[in-house]
Amino acid sequence: MWRRRPTATSFSSLKSSLFFTRLHFQQASQHSAISRLPSVPPLQQKDGRCPFITFVLGGPGSGKGTQCTKIVETFGFKHLSAGDLLRREMVSNSAYGSMILNTIKEGRIVPSEVTVKLILREMESSDNHKFLIDGFPRCEENRIAFEKVAGAEPDIVLFFDCPEDEMVKRVLSRNQGRIDDNIDTIKKRLKVFEALNLPVIDYYEKKGKVHRIKAVGTVDEIFEQVRPVFKACEKTLNRS
Numbered sequence: 001m002w003r004r005r006p007t008a009t010s011f012s013s014l015k016s017s018l019f020f021t022r023l024h025f026q027q028a029s030q031h032s033a034i035s036r037l038p039s040v041p042p043l044q045q046k047d048g049r050c051p052f053i054t055f056v057l058g059g060p061g062s063g064k065g066t067q068c069t070k071i072v073e074t075f076g077f078k079h080l081s082a083g084d085l086l087r088r089e090m091v092s093n094s095a096y097g098s099m100i101l102n103t104i105k106e107g108r109i110v111p112s113e114v115t116v117k118l119i120l121r122e123m124e125s126s127d128n129h130k131f132l133i134d135g136f137p138r139c140e141e142n143r144i145a146f147e148k149v150a151g152a153e154p155d156i157v158l159f160f161d162c163p164e165d166e167m168v169k170r171v172l173s174r175n176q177g178r179i180d181d182n183i184d185t186i187k188k189r190l191k192v193f194e195a196l197n198l199p200v201i202d203y204y205e206k207k208g209k210v211h212r213i214k215a216v217g218t219v220d221e222i223f224e225q226v227r228p229v230f231k232a233c234e235k236t237l238n239r240s
């Protein structure tokens, strides 16, 4: 469970005032209101620990979810797939349901207001302090919103770098009944990835946070590139 460091603004009032007033349904390209948000104190756990945050990025079908499962098994992280959280919200009678459905069908990006709220809710209700945030941030607006509202940057970023033809092949044979696993939506998702997600990866690359994984080969071969990334930060992972 989580709490914020003592501050004049409580987290719940922050959520309602910052998110639901200032950011109400802003489109992904609108940066101005977000950049004016005040920074907040970083999230901190009851036991005083700060979370270890890994953003897991890569194109559709690059293997993010598959590798996250292995990281959870080996290093004990909590896996938060932004796409899964949105799909769960979509079928939960939420007011956002039809907006999420249409956005996913079109391969576009759900407003940060919704996604950041879902992610932070999961982080706050978890006893774990090591998080894999999979498939988020999708664009610069997502990134800025998360950093402002969480008061935290990722410790590291994993980028699963996979050729497009391999990603298309994997998604088309995934067979999980996802409404976006069809060739038309995949083409749109690939364009959105290139136009909006690659700049986020570039941003963190410049900060020295990106670990680029060549996402070809078997699942186990790819994991052997991932393992040393977490081995190298074991001390930080167990920080108090």
Ligand SMILES: Nc1ncnc2c1ncn2[C@@H]1O[C@H](COP(=O)(O)OP(=O)(O)OP(=O)(O)O)[C@@H](O)[C@H]1O
Binding pocket: 058, 059, 060, 061, 062, 063, 064, 065, 066, 067, 083, 135, 170, 171, 173, 174, 175, 215, 216, 217, 218, 219, 222
């Ligand atoms: N190295 C691999 N070789 C072959 N198939 C793989 C490999 N890694 C994952 N897959 C398969 O490819 C499909 C896509 O993988 P996964 O769901 O992990 O990708 P993802 O990056 O999470 O995709 P999305 O962004 O669409 O959620 C799955 O069916 C998975 O079993």
Ligand SMILES: O=c1ccn([C@@H]2O[C@H](COP(=O)(O)O)[C@@H](O)[C@H]2O)c(=O)[nH]1
Binding pocket: 060, 082, 083, 084, 086, 103, 104, 105, 106, 107, 108, 109, 110, 111, 115, 134, 135, 136, 137, 138, 142, 180, 189
């Ligand atoms: O932060 C996010 C994550 C996802 N979406 C939307 O969901 C689909 C599927 O996401 P996956 O990560 O591939 O499961 C994605 O194409 C977006 O439409 C989002 O808007 N924001």
Ligand SMILES: [Mg+2]
Binding pocket: 064, 065, 081, 083, 135
């Ligand atoms: Mg996935």
